Amino acid sequence: MAVTQQLARIPAEYLTSCQQSADESPDGDPHWDPPTADTLDLDWAPTLLERICELGGLDDVHLNALRQSTEGDVAIDLGFLNTHPHAIGPFGPAPTALSAAQVARVSELLSQIDLTALLAALPTDETEAASLIGDGPARIVGGPRKYLLGHFNALREFYRDASQRHLLLVLWWD
Template sequence: MAVTQQLARIPAEYLSTCRRSAGESPDGDPHWDPPQGDVLDLDWAPSLLERVGVLGGLDGVRLNALRQALTGDSVVDLGFLNTHPHAIGPFGPDPTSLSAAQVAHVSELLGQIDFPALLATLPDDESQAAALIGNDADSIVGGPRKYLLGHFDSLREFYRDASRRRLLVVLWWD
């Protein structure tokens, strides 16, 4: 199984409840099971999305919001989730989170990004566009444009719903 970026939108108290469950359960089960609709797998898209933002000339405020949406803000200890049956087994950078207020801010700014316009700044030829994006974008079946637009739209909708519901977002690589 490949390591991909994962996001979950949850109420703030959910982490505390899971941490407590892991400590009280004989087998360490945290009862981590956010609804499937509240989990987003961004695959390997994060660095590619950011690169398109840079290449497309996205202004600093919105580029920083995109980065924050992809990297989080505050380091959060999810070690208690590394147990069966819902082990997330985080790899790479430390898991992070965004508070509900940060989610609302990021969501607003993501809603202002015209990602198709950013993609339009790339060369028309898919192989040239992929070479410019880098990070193995040339290995994306069907080309990077459709892949990245789909992932950006999913990310924006994920944050929009988290903001509407006043949820925080937890990010990790699994």
Template sequence: MAVTQQLARIPVEYLAACRQSADASAEGDPFWDPPSADVLDLDWAPVLLERVCELGGLDDVRRHALHQALDGDTVIDLAFLNTPPHAIGPFGPAPTALSPAQVALAAELLDQIDFPALLAALPADQATAASLIGNGAENIAGGVTAYLLEHFTALREFYRTASQRPLLVVLWWD
């Protein structure tokens, strides 16, 4: 089973309820089970998305926003989600999160990224573009640019919806 990046948009109250469940459970079970409509599987796209933005010359402010949207922040204590046997991300770094205010800023800045233009700056030949991107991009079936556009669009929409509701976003690798 491959390890992929997962994101969940949840209300602050849901996270508090999970924390309370973990504290009350003898096994530390947070009963973490966000609705599937509020979970996004980014597959292996995060590193590739960041690389395209670097290659395309995206400015530092938006590159940082993308990085934070993909890596989260450590300000919100999520240690209770990383406790065996109920850890949500046992194969990667500890889960992280963005507060609703951070989500709103990320959504605003992601909306300002012209990802098709960044992809257009890559070589038209898919094999050459994949080689330039690196990080296993050459192994993506169906073409790297279509894969990355699909995942960036999903990420942007995910954050836009989280911002509108206003929710926090929890990120982990599973």
């Protein structure tokens, strides 16, 4: 089983409800089950996306927004989602979150990133491009460009929708 980056866009009230459920449950069960339509599996694309942006010379403001979009923030306490036996991300770091205001800012900055241009800076040979990106991309079916562009566009759209709906995001590895 591969460990992959997961995101869920939820209302703050849902997170409060999960906290309350965890507090009231004898075994700490938060009853975490966001709707499938509001979840995103980024596979293991986050590190590769960051590497592409570094190689392409993306400025620090936008690179930090990309990092925040996949790493979250620790300002919101999600310890109740990381408690055995109901931990949502038992195979990676503790879950993190972004507030609705942070989501809006990250969404704005992600919309300004031209990943196609950053990918164009790579060598045209897929094997050579994959070796620059790092370990693993050479094995991506369809090539790293298609994989990364698809995952980046999904991430950007996910954030755009969360921002428009004033939702916060919870991030974890599972």
